[in-house]
Amino acid sequence: MNTMVWLVRREFWENRAIWMIPAVIGGFMILAALFGNIEQLTIPSQFPSRAVGEIFMAAVGVTFFAVMTIYSTWYLLECLYADRKDRSVLFWKSLPISDAMTVISKLATGLIVLPVVYFIAADVTTLIMAFILSVRAGSTVGAVLWQADLWLQLQVLWVYLIVATAVWYLPVAGYLLVVSAWAKRAVMLWLILPPIALLLAEKWFLGTHVIAGQLGERLWGVGKAFNVDPGEGSWVTTAVDNNTIRTPVDVWSFLNVSGFLSSLDTWIGLAVGIALIGCAIQLRMRRAEI
Amino acid sequence: MTALIEARDLTKKYGTHVALDRANFSVQAGRIVGLIGPNGAGKTSALRAILGLTAYEGHLQVLGREPMRQRTELMQDTSFIADVAVLPAWLRVDHAIDFVAGVHPRFRRDRATSLLAKTQITGKRRMRELSKGMKTQVHLALTMAIDAKLMVLDEPTLGLDILARSAFYDALVNDYMDETRTILITTHQVEEVENLLTDVLFINKGRIVLDSSLDDVATRYAAVAVAGDRLDAARAEKPFYERRMLGKVVLYYEQPDLQKLAGLGEVRTPSVADLFVAKLSGGAE
Numbered sequence: 001m002n003t004m005v006w007l008v009r010r011e012f013w014e015n016r017a018i019w020m021i022p023a024v025i026g027g028f029m030i031l032a033a034l035f036g037n038i039e040q041l042t043i044p045s046q047f048p049s050r051a052v053g054e055i056f057m058a059a060v061g062v063t064f065f066a067v068m069t070i071y072s073t074w075y076l077l078e079c080l081y082a083d084r085k086d087r088s089v090l091f092w093k094s095l096p097i098s099d100a101m102t103v104i105s106k107l108a109t110g111l112i113v114l115p116v117v118y119f120i121a122a123d124v125t126t127l128i129m130a131f132i133l134s135v136r137a138g139s140t141v142g143a144v145l146w147q148a149d150l151w152l153q154l155q156v157l158w159v160y161l162i163v164a165t166a167v168w169y170l171p172v173a174g175y176l177l178v179v180s181a182w183a184k185r186a187v188m189l190w191l192i193l194p195p196i197a198l199l200l201a202e203k204w205f206l207g208t209h210v211i212a213g214q215l216g217e218r219l220w221g222v223g224k225a226f227n228v229d230p231g232e233g234s235w236v237t238t239a240v241d242n243n244t245i246r247t248p249v250d251v252w253s254f255l256n257v258s259g260f261l262s263s264l265d266t267w268i269g270l271a272v273g274i275a276l277i278g279c280a281i282q283l284r285m286r287r288a289e290i
Numbered sequence: 291m292t293a294l295i296e297a298r299d300l301t302k303k304y305g306t307h308v309a310l311d312r313a314n315f316s317v318q319a320g321r322i323v324g325l326i327g328p329n330g331a332g333k334t335s336a337l338r339a340i341l342g343l344t345a346y347e348g349h350l351q352v353l354g355r356e357p358m359r360q361r362t363e364l365m366q367d368t369s370f371i372a373d374v375a376v377l378p379a380w381l382r383v384d385h386a387i388d389f390v391a392g393v394h395p396r397f398r399r400d401r402a403t404s405l406l407a408k409t410q411i412t413g414k415r416r417m418r419e420l421s422k423g424m425k426t427q428v429h430l431a432l433t434m435a436i437d438a439k440l441m442v443l444d445e446p447t448l449g450l451d452i453l454a455r456s457a458f459y460d461a462l463v464n465d466y467m468d469e470t471r472t473i474l475i476t477t478h479q480v481e482e483v484e485n486l487l488t489d490v491l492f493i494n495k496g497r498i499v500l501d502s503s504l505d506d507v508a509t510r511y512a513a514v515a516v517a518g519d520r521l522d523a524a525r526a527e528k529p530f531y532e533r534r535m536l537g538k539v540v541l542y543y544e545q546p547d548l549q550k551l552a553g554l555g556e557v558r559t560p561s562v563a564d565l566f567v568a569k570l571s572g573g574a575e
Contacts, residue, residue, distance in 0.1 A: 002393075010389060095394055096365035
């Protein structure tokens with residue numbers, strides 16, 4: 001356990017972007033809140049304050065999460081390749097740390113540590129922005145932007161999102177690690193070419209699109225962890241002029257735990273992910289240097 | 291007594307290229323062994339196999355373990371520098387010490403810091419800011435601070451100036467080496483390590499051509515510098531190699547009749563470097 005903590009700390013030393021990118025995003029958002037034009041920030045009175053608060057907090061969180069997804073993909077693709085490229089793998093392998101431990105430390109950093117860091121950054125940014133805007137635009141705006149119960153519900157959503165995406169994207173992360181442990185150069189090409197080759201081969205020889213379908217389902221199918229349309233009873237509908245705004249009653253109605261867990265795709269993905277991570281560990285054992 | 295390293299028919303192939311060809315050797319505890327061979331002889335492949343960094347064929351046990359399958363356990367008792375300057379550019383000196391102290395049960399932090407205190411290197415600096423020589427000093431300090439039974443060094447002083455080299459070997463012999471330790475070292479600077487080695491392993495084309503203690507080398511091999519008029523008589527004693535030097539011819543013998551040789555010229559024990567050249571050039575098979 002102690003070794004795992006050191007391994008994750010090592011990732012922070014090597015990849016300072018882990019905390020620098022969210023710091024920069026948060027910094028820009030706070031600067032915008034400080035110096036931005038708040039004249040336009042008049043919330044029409046008929047807007048439900050709850051919906052506005054939700055949209056504000058969710059928008060901050062989603063922005064961070066979107067950037068995190070891109071960085072995490074790049075991180076997992078690079079992590080086992082970088083130290084083979086600069087040959088420092090020979091130093092890391094001189095220490096009594098198993099290859100399984102090393103690979104799992106990178107996986108945990110990419111799938112758990114990174115999202116946690118980004119969501120902490122999102123929370124801090126939300127707090128500071130809400131504070132600044134309430135000082136600049138008045139306490140009514142502040143009361144709309146900062147709603148403690150909403151904030152707590154969003155934390156539940158973020159934790160669920162981290163766990164659900166970690167499970168759902170485990171095979172993707174596993175594949176990234178395999179490429180990272182395998183490639184002798186051009187990780188990007190190794191990432192993209194094998195799936196494309198499979199797609200084309202299937203299309204030419206069989207004329208079907210099963211792989212493409214499966215791939216698309218894996219990349220976008222995480223939606224099944226959520227009730228995108230939770231049903232009439234779970235929405236609050238507000239009429240604004242001629243339009244309506246619908247927001248979930250609470251976070252619980254938005255989570256679809258049973259749907260996620262009962263989907264066969266979830267468990268197939270988990271199994272494939274574990275198998276790919278096993279492959280990455282084996283490759284890490286055998287492919288020390290480039 | 292069982293050997294610390296035991297290799298039988300150790301073979302390593304890269305495609306059709308055979309880097310190690312059924313090599314047999316053993317290393318006993320408490321020795322300082324030089325693994326010496328020309329470029330491409332299989333030195334690095336042998337070390338990589340011993341350290342569990344590469345798959346191999348044949349039988350290999352290091353400290354009673356199979357290196358490839360039990361690398362993690364093996365690294366509790368083994369330290370190595372497989373080639374210099376492999377500390378990552380982004381790593382800070384103090385972080386490197388913290389990390390190794392955190393993950394290695396046999397790392398002695400005080401020894402690492404006192405070794406580094408003798409250098410110009412400060413803790414907050416990153417490896418990318420250090421010269422090649424300084425990087426090597428950091429790596430050596432980290433490695434020598436591990437209480438290992440076996441230390442493997444592959445060209446440990448490459449990139450160091452003469453002063454730093456001699457300081458390193460002094461520290462290795464005086465501060466580090468004792469009867470509980472064993473060192474396996476490869477280097478091109480054979481003359482530099484000759485005085486500290488207890489054993490030599492000559493390797494050529496993937497095979498071990500000599501596995502001997504230096505004491506045995508002294509009794510088994512002799513070199514005689516002979517003037518031209520005695521050359522035929524000297525050749526009659528079946529030298530395995532001869533080379534011309536300053537008007538004389540130096541002939542190398544295995545299991546010689548020393549009394550006969552003494553009548554031909556000046557008899558001496560060949561240096562490791564000379565023996566290496568003689569063995570590899572003189573058709574040692």
